[in-house]
Amino acid sequence: MATKLPKTDVVIVGVGWGGGIIASELTKQGLSVVGLERGKERKTEDYYMVHDELRYALRYEMFQDLSRETITFRGNEKIRALPMRSYGSFLLGDGLGGSGVHWNGQTFRFLPYDFEIRSKTIERYGKNKIPDGMTIQDWGITYEQLEPYFDKFEKVAGISGEENPKGGKRSDKYPTGPMKTTPGMKLFADACKGLNYHPYHMPSANLSDQYTNPDGIARAACQYCGFCERFGCEYGAKADPVVTVIPVAKNTGKFELRTHSNVRRVLHKGGKATGVLYVDTTTGEEYEQPADIVVLTSYVFNNVRLLLMSNIGKPYDPKTGTGVIGKNYAYQVLKGAAVGFYEDKEFNLFAGAGALGMCIDDFNGDNFDHKDLNFIHGANISYSQTGARPIQNNVVPPGTPTWGKDFKAASIKYANRHLNVGAQGSCMPFRHHYLDLDPTYKDEFGDPLMRITFDFEDQDRELVKFMGAKCGEILKEMGADKVVANTKLAPYEITTYQSTHNTGGVIMGSSPDTSAVNNYLQMWDVDNLFVIGASAFPHNSGYNPTGTVGALAYRAAEGIIKYHKKPGSLV
């Protein structure tokens, strides 16, 4: 029997960006919050030996232990889903701060088009532009409504940047100026200007300058050490929940963090959540934590899995297209890219920062005419210099042998003589892309694993063809001696790293028939249960998701505070 603990106002499941933001905002208003985190505590001091590519990037130091829990994957419903036995396509965060610790810090706002994608696509191109099976829908919120929350997140995190000439209207500038400009970034910016595009510095959570945020949290500037993605920041310069929102929550005295606490079920009765059931993974003991309000703030897969395992909400059925939990799983379409080789120029590619780059949105969202194109939406195209660590970066021109003497010579020669331009393609949802519980494979507790059914579609292949060519065109303009553009997209596979930008499954919208949560991320079916994260995205944009996750979390926090004063539906 589980030990029943004293009731709290709010319990949050997973303490990353979502959990940290909710905890800080709620405790500042005097609510008592218990944060359950299944991983361990993390702090800046942990990263004393962080410049270790093998340990962090290739042995996955910061990530979930897959021997305990993984996901299963299949390309379509006709084949058997099998477990992701080792890491590849994406990396699951674990421990305090979650994926918010090992990210690169590229912090974009989704475009106004994203939030009204269905209406705006039909308005401009007609209904037939949306192919059969593509289940895009409006988000139940507009960019203008969400703008203040973007602003809030950017100020708390201290985002460094300059205005995106092709983005939504801003109420204020970024709290810190853009990052430094490397020679490669300058080449990209000049080339784009020459092509009449609109380059701007990538918005960055790696601080360009010392900064004190509105909560009084002071952080130092980025040192461009070249170890961001897959690493924690030894300086606390990269914004992560551990160095921004979590200390604010802790300082109120109203936040109780419990690490090594793995939540297995959301408890509910008569249409209300009553608390959660969790296991202390250090002792194996089970606890019940009752709460007035339950907030799921774990990663996409676990948000969906907890709802399905707890029998909350109607599971999505791809045959009928009805039900919502697990619906509209989407990802990121990244293969549209090009590499340029330089014979007479060497760049300091070993140096860099996770969000050090230059980009354009001329081909993102609906910023360009899709009338004669066989896809909708687009991609942010960028050159970024994140630090070319030596094990994982061995780029050689096509035709070079893949090992031996010639490979060695070419990989050494071009180590600092190549530049990559890449497109971060949006990903549209389809009726047959979804998440559900695997019928066969179990986690360490015997609970079913999350099952992903997903593959790339014609939409994605057309997008990659278009974007790969654009990337190549830009690199030619950047003066590369040899440009190799990739315009082909193979079937989705789980073994090669692409991005940890998984989205959907508990999507937001304006109707309980087509969405799981409203625009405060409050569940339609259980009004004291909020589900926060990229799980709320009805599709994924041509950007990194964290900026929009942060904005939605601040809006949800406002909703929860309202709900605490006056229970009921917030919309």
Next chain:
Amino acid sequence: MANETEDKELKDHREPDQSRRNFLKNSGYAVGGLIVGGVVGSLLRTPKKATTNNNANTGNGNNGGAPAAEPVNFNQALMYFTQEQFLITEAATERLFPADDNGPGAKELGVAYYIDHQLAGEWGNNGREYMQGPFYKGETTQGYQGRLKRREIFDIGLQEIQNYSNKKYQKKFKDLAPEEQDAVLKAFETDEVKLTTISASGFFKTLFSATMEGVYADPLYGGNNNMNGWKLKNYPGNQMSYAKIIEQDQFAKMPPVSLKEHLPHS
């Protein structure tokens, strides 16, 4: 030789403790500005001579330009491999990443020791990977679905390299001419060798990626001997900051620094 020149540069121009102290002073981490706790604070320490050979047990032998006795590297012993397995691995990885005019190859960099040590640990045992059944043959898009762990795959793969060499050339793999060794490796890479228990090309891929790790991982893992792997690429290793050079046009060549330099010397 380029690497010898760099070694000399390293000895002549760099005193890692001093540069780190200067960095801390100049960047305002230690005095004034924001107080940043943790990692950086603990780097302040008394300057002392540092070793330039991270695998060596003797710390100060290379300082001052005086000739020093060849230090013993206690790390170069076997944790997992048999001697035969080690010799096959050493010969094979040297073909994947051979010594040439650019500098040392896998053998001199200690790659076979690196692989041995990795197989002895969590990676060799697939310790943090999902190894529960049932096991089914999947699509290639679904990744590895076998029940064998990496060390078992190496046991089989190395034995099969030996068998193939014996059968085709009546010699052990390590005794073959370089071109013959390449032909054997190629036969594994392309699955020309038909194996029933493991995928020959899958084993080849693991061997190759482990070789690259052994060449370029921090020397603390037993490869990248003396940071000579990093020197091939002008990779500077573990540096505190590139803020000063990040915008500059010309290439910034600097002697590499390993994680060993990050530890206070007692």
